[in-house]
Amino acid sequence: MAFRLVGFLGAVALALASSPVAAGKSKSRRVPNMPRGWSWPANPAMVDAGKRCLETLGEHEVAYEGGSAKKVNTPIVVPTMELAGIRLEPTWRKGPFVLDCHLALALHELAPELKELGVSALRFSTIHDHRYVKRNGRKTNILSRHAIGLAMDIFEVRLHDGRVLKVKQSYADEEVLPAVERVFAGSERFRTPLTPGNDPKGHDDHFHIEARMPLRSTRTR
Numbered sequence: 001m002a003f004r005l006v007g008f009l010g011a012v013a014l015a016l017a018s019s020p021v022a023a024g025k026s027k028s029r030r031v032p033n034m035p036r037g038w039s040w041p042a043n044p045a046m047v048d049a050g051k052r053c054l055e056t057l058g059e060h061e062v063a064y065e066g067g068s069a070k071k072v073n074t075p076i077v078v079p080t081m082e083l084a085g086i087r088l089e090p091t092w093r094k095g096p097f098v099l100d101c102h103l104a105l106a107l108h109e110l111a112p113e114l115k116e117l118g119v120s121a122l123r124f125s126t127i128h129d130h131r132y133v134k135r136n137g138r139k140t141n142i143l144s145r146h147a148i149g150l151a152m153d154i155f156e157v158r159l160h161d162g163r164v165l166k167v168k169q170s171y172a173d174e175e176v177l178p179a180v181e182r183v184f185a186g187s188e189r190f191r192t193p194l195t196p197g198n199d200p201k202g203h204d205d206h207f208h209i210e211a212r213m214p215l216r217s218t219r220t221r
Helices: 002-018 020-026 044-059 101-116 176-185
Strands: 075-077 086-090 098-100 119-126 132-135 138-143 151-159 164-166 207-210
Touching (some): 044 101, 086 101, 086 151
Antiparallel strands (some): 151 207
16 A cells, blocks of 8 residues: 555656646746847857948948957957047046947947037946846846947036036936937937936946847848
């Protein structure tokens, strides 16, 4: 009798372990740590996108040099730190500042709209920095867009009249900073920026901007 009971309990345990509910609990949902379509080493679509970006940057007569950074698809350095009349000014770090070509190209194409607002420089703390996204104060395994050279944290904006607007102090009082936010938010070249307006807890003192890197299939080429 005892033998039959043990056998029965063992069969029940095996059935529960193999059930869809148990299987679902045992498998953790894996979150990709790179943007959609990305892989590392870079896949053919990423390589193609990088080549096209460099060609376009050359057509715009933007002077750049090759750079080197971990997991940045198309790393470059812009020696003048100026794109179409908009200066990129570090708030405290020293260069050279490596960034992906697509961030440079996106800023270059958006520069005329920023200049119309009276902006002469974007003052940043970070561009490339190999780190991971934090959620609720805990580090995840998702690569920050800073790690792939597509993001920049803007803490201040310099205007043509010489004034420097700090995001933390001036966002609520100055019309220029919300207008700058709208320029980035309305651009297809950028993802929605994180700012005091939409993320006051995590981004109360800066704008986090992220450029897009459009990929297209290379299977038929």
